[in-house]
Amino acid sequence: MPNITFSNPSYRDKTVYAVAGSHTENILSIAREHKIPINFECADGECGTCVIKVTSLSDKPRMGSFLTDKEKVVLKQTGKLTAEEVEKAEVGDQPPAWRLACQMIVRDEDMLIEYT
Structure with a gap:
């Protein structure tokens, strides 16, 4: 089970446990479950407010x-993201630094999630 640390300049850091690979839970749903105030409007990947x-935070390389x-x-x-970064993610399995919380599924790695 990975540890996810949520960080925001106006909110104290909070670390929670998550279930890796659960397609019913994304970063936004985990944040909401733990009362972590990530902004969002649509929760469907269309508005971009949950960037x-x-x-x-793992010693091993990031998982795609x-x-x-x-x-x-x-x-x-x-x-x-640039077109080059998208290609690296798709072809080279190199995950980008920026994601949408409503779209990102947790992998088996500890991570820091920064949001505004």
Whole structure:
């Protein structure tokens, strides 16, 4: 079970346990379950308000994770991802630093989630 530490400049850091690979839980649903105030509007990957920065806290290399089509569009439109970073994620299995909390499924790695 990975540890996820949520961090925000106006909110004290909070670390929670999560179930890796559960397709019913994403970072946003975990945050909401633990009363962590990540902003969101649609919770469907279309608005981009739940953008997060993901940093691995594990000693092992970051695990790749699937970017949804909605997520690719929104993160490219907001300037958080370049076409090159999307290609690295899809072809090279190199996860990008920026994700949407409503779209990211937890992998088996400890991570820091930064949000505003």
